[in-house]
Amino acid sequence: MGIIDNIEKIKHEIPSHVKLIAVSKTKPTEDILEAYDSGQIVFGENKVQELVAKHEILPNDIEWHMIGHLQRNKVKQVITKADLIHGVDSVRLLKEINKEAGKKEIISNCLLQFHIASESTKFGFLLNEVFELLENSWFENLDHVNIVGVMGMATNTTDTNLIRKEFESLRKVKEELESHIPTVKEISMGMSNDYEIAIDEGSTMIRVGSKIFGARNYNL
Numbered sequence: 001m002g003i004i005d006n007i008e009k010i011k012h013e014i015p016s017h018v019k020l021i022a023v024s025k026t027k028p029t030e031d032i033l034e035a036y037d038s039g040q041i042v043f044g045e046n047k048v049q050e051l052v053a054k055h056e057i058l059p060n061d062i063e064w065h066m067i068g069h070l071q072r073n074k075v076k077q078v079i080t081k082a083d084l085i086h087g088v089d090s091v092r093l094l095k096e097i098n099k100e101a102g103k104k105e106i107i108s109n110c111l112l113q114f115h116i117a118s119e120s121t122k123f124g125f126l127l128n129e130v131f132e133l134l135e136n137s138w139f140e141n142l143d144h145v146n147i148v149g150v151m152g153m154a155t156n157t158t159d160t161n162l163i164r165k166e167f168e169s170l171r172k173v174k175e176e177l178e179s180h181i182p183t184v185k186e187i188s189m190g191m192s193n194d195y196e197i198a199i200d201e202g203s204t205m206i207r208v209g210s211k212i213f214g215a216r217n218y219n220l
């Protein structure tokens with residue numbers, strides 16, 4: 001099956017309120033254009049350099065999502081190119097985004113990333129940091145960021161009960177945040193192997209790469 005068939009199939013399966021982000025990292029621009037020509041306009045990249053390069057040459061109405069870990073010194077480069085930054089995993093990073101967005105006189109849409117997996121390698125706030133995060137209402141002074149939701153990655157495992165529990169914990173964090181920060185609406189969770197469970201648990205955005213574009217080859 002080709003890229004277009006893969007997208008059609010996924011779109012057919014998921015409810016209409018769930019946004020499909022086509023994760024195009026490592027994939028050539030031809031693959032992105034093929035998806036774009038069939039009507040897919042939201043793409044996810046995990047490296048600033050790659051997002052910026054693709055943004056430069058691909059159609060202007062593509063919505064680019066920065067889904068990977070973002071270093072503070074790269075915020076400046078990506079801020080005007082990314083429509084949504086998924087991986088905000090520290091207050092320092094959020095403040096840096098606010099500062100750079102302020103200079104450009106824009107408002108940057110962000111998701112707070114939470115560490116929900118049992119693996120230690122994944123980034124994000126810890127679940128119990130949410131209460132600390134909500135202290136002092138410091139986020140009310142960030143005029144150039146719009147915290148629109150949360151993001152998380154489940155453990156890479158075949159244990160679907162564990163995956164479900166992790167997604168459920170992210171939904172609970174979102175509900176807690178939303179009661180203090182009303183702009184928090186989105187839950188970015190679910191990838192090729194677990195988006196069905198994620199949607200069951202309340203996901204509003206799924207980030208799907210290999211199930212659309214095929215396996216990635218990092219040695220190219």
Ligand SMILES: *Cc1c(COP(=O)(O)O)cnc(C)c1O
Nearest residue numbers: 023046067191192207208209210
């Ligand atoms: C690569 C990546 C995805 C997509 O993974 P697939 O398993 O290929 O669907 C989703 N989210 C993030 C943060 C990624 O880095």
